[in-house]
Amino acid sequence: MTALLAIENLSKRFGGLQAVGDVSLEVSRGEICSVIGPNGAGKTTLFNMISGVLRPSGGRISFDGIDLSTISPWKFAAVGIGRTFQNLALFKHGTVVENILTGRHTHLRSTVLDAVVFYGRTRKEEIAARQRVEHIIEFLEIEHIRDAVVGTLSYGQQKRVELARALACEPKLLLLDEMVSGMNQEETEDIARFVLDIRDELGITVVMIEHEMRIVMDISDRIHVLNFGRKIAEGTPDEIRRDPAVAEAYLGGQRAEAMAKAGA
Incomplete structure (x- = not known):
């Protein structure tokens, strides 16, 4: 290899x-x-x-x-290169989906103007990002907590969310x-x-x-x-x-x- x-x-x-x-x-x-x-x-x-x-x-x-x-x-x-941390580094006031979406930042190419208009490339990137996040949520079997606020989850669940975010950057x-x-x-x-x-x-x-x-x-x-x-x-x-x-x-x-x- x-x-x-x-x-x-x-x-x-x-x-x-x-x-x-x-x-x-x-x-x-x-x-x-x-x-x-x-x-x-x-x-x-x-x-x-x-x-x-x-x-x-x-x-x-x-x-x-x-x-x-x-x-x-x-x-x-x-x-x-993706990574999880020994000490959790999540946005505790955000939802599970919102936290995982932050892992998609390396794949976004839209400009500030594109984001304001939210049309064309920005819209396509948003749709693709959410589709990828849903795939990861299903893969890690966390569908039941997808809309939960991260700070309300157990330690084990938060660790799984951090893993999901690392996977989101592909x-x-x-x-x-x-x-x-x-x-x-x-x-x-x-x-x-x-x-x-x-x-x-x-x-x-x-x-x-x-x-x-x-x-x-x-x-x-x-x-x-x-x-x-x-x-x-x-x-x-x-x-x-x-x-x-x-x-x-x-x-x-x-x-x-x-x-x-x-x-x-």
């Missing part, structure tokens, strides 16, 4: 703190890839650089053949930052199913930051492990399960050694 995302020797410093150091990885088209590691490992900082929230201190990020350092951060969505690459944190078992299983469908039915490559190891191991094609800002392992779920460096990062040296001796 061809690499959609290629990261070479990426680093990020905040003053004297090295949050990410010399990380290289590739994500192939059509892959579900997970980035895991203990708290403070640099996972969200890595996502922030891929999505344009932060500029790298060093290294290179190439997406679909484009060097991301050559484009402005607000153009990342337009080239095909990304080639979808970054999911701890999608299932705070969800119950049923909601977690629903999200896992949706992630598979996003890849299989919509053809979108997915990269996840996730602490729920059951989901990571069940649906990931490949896993990259960070610890203290550096990549310590890469492989399939089975390879990551057996990697002693991963066990040590998560469990500490003595416990990892005990588990290895016990054949765990």
Whole structure:
């Protein structure tokens, strides 16, 4: 498979703190890839650089053949990078439909004058945007809350709305930052199913930051492990399960050694 995302020797410093150091990885088209590691490992900082929230201190990020350092951060969505956030970033006073529609902004070409007249291209774009939003609402099974005010919804429902908004920009690459944190078992299983469908039915490559190891191991094609800002392992779920460096990062040296001796 061809690499959609290629990261070479990426680093990020905040003053004297090295949050990410010399990380290289590739994500192939059509892959579900997970980035895991203990708290403070640099996972969200890595996502922030891929999505344009932060500029790298060093290294290179190439997406679909484009060097991301050559484009402005607000153009990342337009080239095909969508994202959800660990902390919800929704318009709480807007409806579900209104929130999802904001994800269509990268596909709008109308001028201010076009919008005032609301005729021709503007009207066509509005109709197309609403049709796309309705398709996403059906895909994520949130028809029953489509007109609800987002601030009145449960946490799990709001997370699904944020996922819908990310899909509305029609990304080639979808970054999911701890999608299932705070969800119950049923909601977690629903999200896992949706992630598979996003890849299989919509053809979108997915990269996840996730602490729920059951989901990571069940649906990931490949896993990259960070610890203290550096990549310590890469492989399939089975390879990551057996990697002693991963066990040590998560469990500490003595416990990892005990588990290895016990054949765990």
